Amino acid sequence: MRSLENIFGLIKEINKALTITVGNLKGGVGKTTNAVLIAYTMAKKGYKTLLIDKDAQANATKMLMLTKMAKEDDQITTLDKTIMRAVSDGDLSDIIVNIIENLYLMPSNIDFENFSKFLFQNTKSQEEEDFFFDKLLEPLKKDFDFIIIDVPPMSKEITRNAVVTSDYVVISLQTQERSLTGAENYVAELDKLNSLYDLDLIVAGILPVLLKNKGTVDEYILENAKEIFGEDNLFKTIVPQMERIKRFDINGISENDRHDFKVLEKYEEVTDELLQRIAFYEEEKLA
Numbered sequence: 001m002r003s004l005e006n007i008f009g010l011i012k013e014i015n016k017a018l019t020i021t022v023g024n025l026k027g028g029v030g031k032t033t034n035a036v037l038i039a040y041t042m043a044k045k046g047y048k049t050l051l052i053d054k055d056a057q058a059n060a061t062k063m064l065m066l067t068k069m070a071k072e073d074d075q076i077t078t079l080d081k082t083i084m085r086a087v088s089d090g091d092l093s094d095i096i097v098n099i100i101e102n103l104y105l106m107p108s109n110i111d112f113e114n115f116s117k118f119l120f121q122n123t124k125s126q127e128e129e130d131f132f133f134d135k136l137l138e139p140l141k142k143d144f145d146f147i148i149i150d151v152p153p154m155s156k157e158i159t160r161n162a163v164v165t166s167d168y169v170v171i172s173l174q175t176q177e178r179s180l181t182g183a184e185n186y187v188a189e190l191d192k193l194n195s196l197y198d199l200d201l202i203v204a205g206i207l208p209v210l211l212k213n214k215g216t217v218d219e220y221i222l223e224n225a226k227e228i229f230g231e232d233n234l235f236k237t238i239v240p241q242m243e244r245i246k247r248f249d250i251n252g253i254s255e256n257d258r259h260d261f262k263v264l265e266k267y268e269e270v271t272d273e274l275l276q277r278i279a280f281y282e283e284e285k286l287a
């Protein structure tokens, strides 16, 4: 175990953002919640963090824009340019929005549904297609400590573009059968991309989110996940079902009462474990 100060120093010395995709091929398994709350916690810890919303549903964008507006006394902020426009203009730098100190958002919008079509029309090979976003993101990586990517379920093009630009993947696993299958298929897809492009992509861990607290199905899925992925690959920290999280979708992240603090304390645990896991691999790379 490294001290958190020690990890902070280690990460700050790397002069390029460590990029993390939060994935699972299935929807409704906690991807966006995990991505946003991990990004928020990292920013609070002093890491300069960028959350990239690659889902046309724009749930992460909504949650963070609400968080921003609540902190700025309901100042209405409108987004005049989002990720699809920036991608087609070939420049991602001018769409980034500051949310709170150290936390930045690359916002999405419904027009990001056209991303696959755009790639198909503007690239000549599978490889060019898969690395299109990576090329655009590369110049921004020096400006952040962490970049966290939230992805939609099921889009092959977006999944591949997110994964090839990432150093780490955190797999969001809600305790239901479809989420487990989605995680298994996702790992298979990651393995394929890893060997196709020699990526050095690392699965930082599988983060369980309970559907019901202390349910028998939850126990069963967790046991299965341990067998399939190996116990070490599962986060020790488990995110319980917390009603307050649903309110964050509607009002943004707040820090007002004990229900808020309970959620944020849990994600501090999640984030500290993630930092430990990443520090382990980063030190291995240096050795």
Ligand SMILES: Nc1ncnc2c1ncn2[C@@H]1O[C@H](COP(=O)(O)OP(=O)(O)O)[C@@H](O)[C@H]1O
Binding pocket: 026, 027, 028, 029, 030, 031, 032, 033, 034, 059, 172, 209, 210, 239, 240, 241, 242, 243, 245, 246, 247, 249
């Ligand atoms: N730990 C949790 N407790 C209660 N509700 C949660 C929890 N995690 C996620 N949710 C809710 O479950 C729904 C799906 O989560 P979301 O993060 O949007 O999944 P995904 O991005 O994989 O589709 C959302 O309404 C979210 O607020």
Ligand SMILES: [Mg+2]
Binding pocket: 028, 031, 032, 033, 055, 059, 150, 151, 152
């Ligand atoms: Mg989502």
